[in-house]
Amino acid sequence: MNASTPTVDEYDIVVIGAGISGIGAAKYITEAFPGKRVVILEGRANIGGTWDLFKYPGIRSDNGLHTFGYEFKPWTDPDAIAEAPKIVNYLQETLEEFDLNRLVRFEHSVQRASWSSEDARWTLDVTTPDGDRRISANWIFAGTGYYRYDEGYTPQFEGREDFRGDILHPQHWPEDYDYSGKKVVVIGSGATAVTLIPSMLNHAGAAAHVTMLQRTPTYVIPWAKVDSAALMFTKWFGEKRGYALTRFANIWIERGIVKAMRGFPKLARAAIRRVNIESLPQGFDVDTHFNPPYDPWDQRLCLCPDGDFFEALSDGSASIVTDKIERFTETGIALESGEHLDADVIVTATGLNMRLLGGIELDVDGDPVHLPDTVAYRGTLLSGIPNLAIAIGYTTSPWTLKISILCRYFCALVAHMDAFGYDSVRVEADPAMERRPIVDLSSGYAQRAKDIIPKQGTGLFQMSMSYQQDAKILRGPLLDEALHFSSRADEPHRLPAPANEAIHA
Structure with a gap:
């Protein structure tokens, strides 16, 4: 921060981030507490988070928007799997419809947040285009x-500097990049690669050919871009009721599919293999290119709308190679098998670098917070850190489902504190409790981050990846022995939990 003392702005609740989580949270918070001073700090110049940041061809949702959208605002576009511009428009409509635009402060990047128990407030150091500012808030x-x-994640590739073409990471895709008539190799087999490849083909300015180069196969299945049941429900019951019915049905259908696949992995693998065989030309080597070494939902499944990825492989405009990279060359990529892939453009769809809280430095009463030492409580509070909630969605279900149920708990907790005169709450976890990373997947990004992110434990400290399980965790009794409340006028102590006090959805 600058040597001069920054201006201090006072708020009750600061929401950091104007993406799908922050906008959803702001709606619930302002509805529950119309008298509180609320602000949304967005480090970038636009809303949307992921959906505004990524500009690669075809960037879209990997879930149906009837469950990915908010429960309080119907998704009315016919496409259930939608491209990023449609999602950003939906978020902008949400801001306008619920008068949340007035809360957003763009290009306000939080660098540090310091908690004072004496004041029961956070002090945030924020950089803005107009200079450094300081914000004080209770939550x-x-x-x-x-x-x-x-930055995205890109492994070190030997010979990278020798390649004479362009090397792009999807997270930093140049807008209006011209790949027409070029040979493209996409390294990676996740959702980004499965989205990119058909989007770069079969249109004016298309690539000459796109090759997916994967070290490890991924489960890929076709999925209807338009939800015919949603259209039927909307026609029969109207926009709001039709959306609610579609959302309810899809929540349970999606959960049933995940549970069945995890419960019967051999049958799930066989079913996916059968779908892949039916989606590709006769004789296609499915057992090499679509045969992951892990069970379904140990990592996320990839959806391709209306089978577009399989169509690109079937008509020859795209191909798939399963091999390991030996090195980059001047004209492409040399593989360990001895094969060489010619390329004009190499796309490193190799994943993300995980980071929670946007890299903000935290301290509590002057003591720095080390996030891997904290444990998530009910999926939102972190042990040892007062008055701070985080939003982490599901990995096996749409992200937004978690936000709705999590925000209800958050608002009920704040309302309870207001009613009883408490201005801070801190979670304490049993030191002997077994712990594991908060994102418990075998995916590369999760494995790379396991030593830098918070942990989860057991019981209410478990990071549920099931909406139905969260319904029990977050809609159950509001209070328990892990929560320690205090006010500036009193010594910290536990507040007895009424047996019948619960969160209602």
Whole structure:
């Protein structure tokens, strides 16, 4: 910060991030507490988070928007799997419809947040285009996502500097980049690669050919871009009721699919293999290119709308190679098998770098916070850190489902504190409790981050990846022995939990 004392702005609740989590949280918070001073701090110049940051061809949701959208605002576009511009428009409509635009402060990047128990407030150091500012608040709600916005993950490739073409990471795709008539190799087999490849083909200015180069196969299945049941429900019951019915049905259908696949992995693998065989030309080597070494939902499944990825492989405009990279060359990539892939453009769709809380430095009463030492409580509070909530969505279900149920708990907790005159709450976790990373997947990004992110434990300290399980965790009794409340006038102590006090959705 500058040597001069920054201006101090006072708020009750600071929401960090104007993406899908932050905007959703702001709606619930302002509705529950119309008298509180609320602000949304967005480090970038636009809303949308992920959906505004990524500019690569075809960037879209990997879930149906009837569950990915907010429960309080119907998704009315016919496309259930939608491209990023449509999602950003939906978020902008949400801001306008619920008068949230007035709360957003763009290019306000939080660098540090310091908690004072004496004052029962956070002090945030914020950089803005007009200079450094200081913000004071009783609560922080962090809707900052789970990865670094300033850099994606790219492994070290020998010979990278020798390649004479362009090397692009999807997270930093140049707008209006011209790949027409070029041979493209996409390194990676996740959702980004499965989205990119068909989007770069079969249109004016298309690539000459796109090759997916994967070290490890991924489960890929076709999925209807338009939800015919949603259209039927809307026609029969109207926009709001039709959306609610579609959302309810899809929540349970999606959960049933995940549970069935995890419960019967051999049958799930066989079913996916059958779908892949039916989606590709006769004789296609499915067992090499679509045969992951892990069970379904140990990592996320990839959806391709209306089978567009399989169509690109079937008509020859795209191909797939399963091999390991030996090195980059002047004209492409040399593989360990001895094969060489010619390329004009190499796309490193190799993943993300995880980071929670946007890299903000935290301290509590002057003691720095080390996030891996904290444990998530009910998926939102972190042990040892007062008055701070985070939003982390599901990995096996749409992200936004978590936000709705999590925000209800948050608002009920704040309302309870207001009613009883408490101005801070701190979670304490049993030191002997077994712990594991908060994102418990075998995916590369999760494995790379396991030593830098918070942990989860057991019981209410478990990071649920099921909406139905969260309904029990977050809609159950509001208070328990892990919560320690205090006010500036009193010594910290536990508040007895009424047996019948619960969160109602």
